[in-house]
Amino acid sequence: MSKKHKTQKPKSSQPVVRSKVPADKTASFTRRRVLLVLGAVAAVGIGGVVYINSAPTMADEVVVYKDPSCGCCGRWVSHMRRNGFAVTVNNVEDMDPIKQKAKIPEAMESCHTAYVGGYSIEGHVPASDIKKILSERPAINGLAVPGMPSSAPGMDSPEAKPYTVFAFNAKGATNAFAYH
Numbered sequence: 001m002s003k004k005h006k007t008q009k010p011k012s013s014q015p016v017v018r019s020k021v022p023a024d025k026t027a028s029f030t031r032r033r034v035l036l037v038l039g040a041v042a043a044v045g046i047g048g049v050v051y052i053n054s055a056p057t058m059a060d061e062v063v064v065y066k067d068p069s070c071g072c073c074g075r076w077v078s079h080m081r082r083n084g085f086a087v088t089v090n091n092v093e094d095m096d097p098i099k100q101k102a103k104i105p106e107a108m109e110s111c112h113t114a115y116v117g118g119y120s121i122e123g124h125v126p127a128s129d130i131k132k133i134l135s136e137r138p139a140i141n142g143l144a145v146p147g148m149p150s151s152a153p154g155m156d157s158p159e160a161k162p163y164t165v166f167a168f169n170a171k172g173a174t175n176a177f178a179y180h
Contacts, residue, residue, distance in 0.1 A: 060134060062087045062121070065098045066112035073112040076124050076154030083127030085116070105172040108144035119143065124152035129165050129178050140167045143177055152180070 062080050066073035068091035077087050092098060098113050102120035110123025117134045120142030129143055145152050149163035167177040 060085055060116055062114050062116040062130075063090065064088065064112055064114040065090045065092050065095065067091070067093070067095065070111055072124070072148065072154045074154075075156060076112065079153040080127055080130075083131075085127065085130075103141050103168075103170050103172070104144065105168050105174060108146045108166055108168055108174060110144065110146055111148060122146075124148065124154045125165055126153050126178075126180060132178075133167075138167065139169075141170050143167055144174075 062085045064073070064077055064087060066077075066089065074089075077089055080087050095113065099109060099122070102113050102115070102122070104113060104120060104122045108122055112123065114121040116130060119130075119133055119140070121130060122142065122144035124145045125143045133140070133143060144166050145163060146166070148155055149161060150157035151159065151161045152163055163180055164176050165178040165180065166174045168174045
């Protein structure tokens with residue numbers, strides 16, 4: 001063997017790359033990056049929980065049961081949609097079973113019954129009152145506007161006549177919730 005051959009080192013197929021950052025700085029950078037990412041994930045997660053438990057979104061779904069030929073019910077549905085609610089309409093001939101299931105007190109009955117966010121809504125309740133209960137989550141079964149007041153949403157009388165929105169519970173007790 002020649003001397004020249006013994007002194008040669010075998011060539012590697014991969015080039016050697018030397019980092020210009022000291023080893024302790026590389027670990028610090030990696031930890032910092034991981035902590036920043038974890039912090040961001042935690043912030044998004046907490047924000048998601050706050051969002052879920054906060055005031056209603058403008059796409060709360062309202063499920064309405066009404067007589068197929070009722071025009072004022074259709075106008076109330078339009079009022080709800082204009083106020084940001086997604087509305088599903090179910091036309092039914094016999095409203096009595098719907099009202100009984102919703103536990104609507106007989107004195108509070110109106111022309112249509114709706115459900116939103118776990119509450120029953122009877123009649124021409126303004127969207128603003130529905131948003132309020134969805135935001136505050138009071139311990140009630142729902143809201144009702146008994147009868148068909150001419151100036152309630154969907155009735156659309158040009159003459160403003162006062163009416164009351166009532167809150168009711170599962171036992172049928174009622175109290176005034178809002179005055180319009």
